[in-house]
Amino acid sequence: MSTLTAHFDLPLDGTAPAYARGAVVALLGAWGLRDRDWLDAAMTVLSELVSNAVRHGGGAVVVDVEAYGRQVILSVADGSSVVPRPRRADGTGGLGLTIINAYTTRWYVQSYEGGKRVRAEMPPCPGDGVTAGGTSRTEPA
Amino acid sequence: MSTLTAHFDLPLDGTAPAYARGAVVALLGAWGLRDRDWLDAAMTVLSELVSNAVRHGGGAVVVDVEAYGRQVILSVADGSSVVPRPRRADGTGGLGLTIINAYTTRWYVQSYEGGKRVRAEMPPCPGDGVTAGGTSRTEPA
C-alpha cells in the first residue's frame, strides 16, 4: 500500500477555499483518487475546514493531505488554539461542522505549533487507480 | 516578505505532469501569483521537470514549490542520481532543457535522498497580489 502526502501554506484570504479545492482535487487525481462523488464530498470537507481556518482561526493556515492507499486524511491547521464547537445554525453560519460530520468517518482536533489542526478522515475512495507504482492512464480533466 | 511553500508526492504516471500543473497553478493562485504569461511559463517549466522525472528519473517523484514574495523556485526530485545533460533534439526528445533554460533565471541539480533534485528559479511574477497577510480578492478561475 502506498503512502502519498502533500503539505502547503495558504494565505488568509477569502479565495483560499476555492484555490485549496483546485490544488487538492488535482493532487488526489494524480494519486489515482478520481471517483467523482467521493471527490465532491472531500472537496466540501476541505472547503469547510479552510473556510473555518480563514474565518475563525487566523495566523498561518497549513493544509496536509495524506493518502494511505485509498484512505485519505485532510488536515487544516491555523494559528488559533480555540477548539471548534458545533453551534446552532443561523443565517450567518453554523452548518460547517454538521457537514464535516456527515462526510467524514471521524474528525478531531490536535494542537499544532501554538495553534491547532483539524484532521478529517474520509471514507475510502471507491475504485482502483494508480498507486506509487503507477498504472492508470486516465486523462486529467 | 512572505515565504510560502508546498511539497507533494507524485506517482510515476504519464498523467503526472498535467495533474502537477493543475495543483501548482492553484497553489500559486492562492499565493496571489496570477500573472497569466508568467504562470504559463512556470507551468511549462514544471511540466518539463515532471516529465523528465517520470521518463528518466524513476523512484519517488517529489515536487516542492517555494515563493519568497513574488520570487518562485520549482523543484522536482526523483530517484535517479543521473544528472540531466542537454542532448541534440530529435523526433523523440531533447528540447526539455532548452525550454527550462529559456524560462528560468537559473536551474541546477542537487543530490536528494539517494536521487537528485532539479531546482528551477523563475523570474519574479509581475503584479502585486496577496502575501501571507492576504488582501487580494481576485476570484479563482
Added chain:
Amino acid sequence: MNITAHRDGDGTARLTLDGDLDMATAGSLDGHVVRALTGERPRQLVIDAAGLSFCDSSGIHALVRARDTAHRHGASFVVSNTTGITRRTLEITGLLGTLTTVSPRVTG
C-alpha cells in the same frame, strides 16, 4: 461564479448560478438578490442551481439569506434544479425541503 439575472413576464425574478458558491462568491449572490428584489418588485424569486458545480456551508447560508430577503420583500422563493453535491449537502443540513419547495410570499 457567474450570476445572470432574468425577469420573466409573470413577475418572476430569476438568478441563474454558474460555478462555485463558497466564501469567495457568496457576497456576490447577496448583492444580486437585493438588486433582483428592488425596483420592479417581483412576485417570486427563483434561484436556478442547474449550473452550480459546488456549494459549501457558506453557499447554503447565502441561499438561506436569499430566502429571508425575498420574504422580507414580499416575494415567494425557491431554489430550482439542485443536483449532485449541492443536493446531497442540502439534504445533510436538513435544508433541502426548505429551500427547494416554493415558500409563499408573506403578505402583511
Added chain:
Amino acid sequence: MNITAHRDGDGTARLTLDGDLDMATAGSLDGHVVRALTGERPRQLVIDAAGLSFCDSSGIHALVRARDTAHRHGASFVVSNTTGITRRTLEITGLLGTLTTVSPRVTG
C-alpha cells in the same frame, strides 16, 4: 485534450486540437495523424492549434513527428493558429518557422 478530424473538399485533412498537449496526450495526436493520412490520402495535413491551451516539449515533439509522418505520406504540413505560450515555446525551441510555415509535400 480533444482532437477533432475534418476532411475538406480540396484534399486537406484538418486536426483541431482542444486542450493540453503533453506527455499524457501526445500519443493520441500520433494516432490521429496516422489515421488522417491513411485511407483517402490528403494533399495536406493542417493542425489547427487555436484551442491548444498548453504545449510542452512532449507536445512539440508530437508536432514534429506529425510533420515527418505527413511528408512520408506525400502530404504538405502546417500548424495554424498558434497563440500564447505555445507560440512562445515554439519560438524558444527554434521550431516556430519550421512548423507554422507550410512545408511542401515531397513528391518522389
